[in-house]
Amino acid sequence: MLQTTTRQLTLAQAINSALRRALQDDDKVLLLGEDIGKLGGVFRVTDGLQADFGSDRVMDAPLAESGIIGTAVGLAYRGYRTVCEIQFDGFIYPGFDQIVAQVAKLHYRTQGAVKMPITLRVPFGGGIGAVEHHSESPEAYFAHTAGLRVVSPSNPQDAHTMLRAAIASDDPVLFFEPKRRYWAKGPVDEDAPGDIEHAAVVTAGTDVTLVTYGALVGVARDAAAAAAEDGVSIEVIDLRSLSPIDFDTVERSVRKTGRLVISHEAQQFAGLGAEIAASVTERCFDYLDHAPVRVTGFDTPYPPSALEEYFLPDLDRMLDGVDRALRKPNSLTDWTANA
């Protein structure tokens, strides 16, 4: 019988062990970010790594996101695989130019001569009562950019294997870590194969397909359990890869259920939900019994923490969306735009 190496780890520990394995397996792997050395990062995700691998491989960076990413570009030219930690989602914007104008395009610009195997780790999303710029979901900006892969794990197992796959990928990868799940524990088999291509069906169902990712996967699973008590069968899909999206898996589910609900924390307008709704409609219009429904953050700035429980999709809002897809009485039944 094969010996299994499964351990119970928090999501943060699963990422830490993935970084450790990547540093062990490939001496071209470097870590670069603010406070990732002695402190181990503000979320302690890189705890102990500088002590074990040295400050030449686990580097505290000056406080400059463009500098971190641009330096990683130069290191990539030289054959290094740099894993950059962007301290918080809302801090990534100073590095936006280097990401979209350089990291994303250099392989294309050089007709394949120069690879950019850069992984950008970004703690993202809300729900931790933080101040402004610490709870954002900027993934759509990057999903819109040609040349980038964008992924987000929802559990410790995926966090480990997907990060190792992201680091091993010769494409640049934006790795969005659901920060409010950092402390959630789960089994992790460090030898499980990595996959940053495919969505996962989290709970099988027959009435409604509920597509989400990151921290909301747990909420969706709870919503599915609650709906099951009312006799509604929800199939929850964890996208895992946000660009490209595994539309084959989503389409297969929607052909079965005929109803699609998409949920993300990010603002709705021109968000991933819009792309999923459009693409699924294009692919299997004839199988849809209802227009796709979106349950998302509002098109406002991320609010002060006392308001975030209203901004963030929760179990009840997801089930309200499910009711809309099922044409059951819901919050909009008697709503009109001119009321």
Add this chain to the structure above:
Amino acid sequence: MPTTVSKDFRLTESHIRQEDVVQLVTPAGARVANPTFDPWVDDVGADQLASFYEDMVLVRRIDTEATALQRQGELGLWPPLLGQEAAQIGSARALRSDDFAFTSYREHAVAWCRGVALPDLLRMWRGTAASGWNPYDVNVAAPAIIIGAQTLHATGYALGCRKDGVDTVAIAYFGDGATSEGDVNEAMVFAASFQAPVVFFCENNQWAISEPVGVQARNHIADRAPGFGIPSLRVDGNDVLAVHAATRVALERARSGGGPTFIEAVTYRMGPHTTSDDPTRYRDPDELATWQGRDPIARIGLLLEGLDVDVEALDRAVNAKADETARALRAGCVALAAPEPLSVFDNVFTGPHSWLDRQRSQYAAYLAQFDEEA
């Protein structure tokens, strides 16, 4: 209590400090003795100077021919280097073959010195490719159009060289306008913190399109670097010998573990920003005339005459070579064909990609209709 600092407090390495712009050859072609820099170019004799002269004439001809090709509709755009030949040749000829240059879009002479093939100089400007050459063939990165972005890439590359335990150096070329960009300042922070073996080579050509350098900096640009902990020097960018000496100093510092150096090469963009620009709208013709009197090529011709070189014969040979180079450039340019339509999808990613592969397949089906009609 206020601290008194000496005028030169920022200059940590006096051996590269000069009171003013370093100049070894005057515009009149006179060799100026300089005990600090002379030892760095004492091996540069008449033959080597003649070879710099030849390179400068050739790249000026390449530049003229490319401008003509743009006017004739063969190129979409061309950013002339006219006036900056010495800054680029003098520095690039100081590089070792394994050193790596990260340039802006005007460093045609750097590319030339590194052995970039003639048509490859034009590929991007003709629109047949997003960049002209494989960076690893010539150790010159794909030119950066985003101003200043490449300075960080050079810093990262240099950091990689240090990690690899080699004495290879990265050099970043950028203009006076770029020094206002955050990336250039961040690059200096990173380079200083990590003591990266990188040379920051600023071609201060006095103009950022229509903005004079005074819009970017009230003091000398070189004076900024010491604030980052990076020694700097100003050099006459139209003096190929002075540029060569200064670059050798900076390269040696980097190679021997001394970290980054900042060079401000004071030069002049004699032409427009690009073939789309009209400098008569913003530039005083007298200023251009002044700088034409400081021409980088003319002064080396005069210097060579003083060294008893037969410059007439040299000119005949160099001009014949320039004519041949221009012919080859033109022939190479018009032979650059547009790539086939589906190649628009190539190299976005390093391997399969479910979304893009599907889009490509659908566009192929669209294109196939026309094959069937034909």
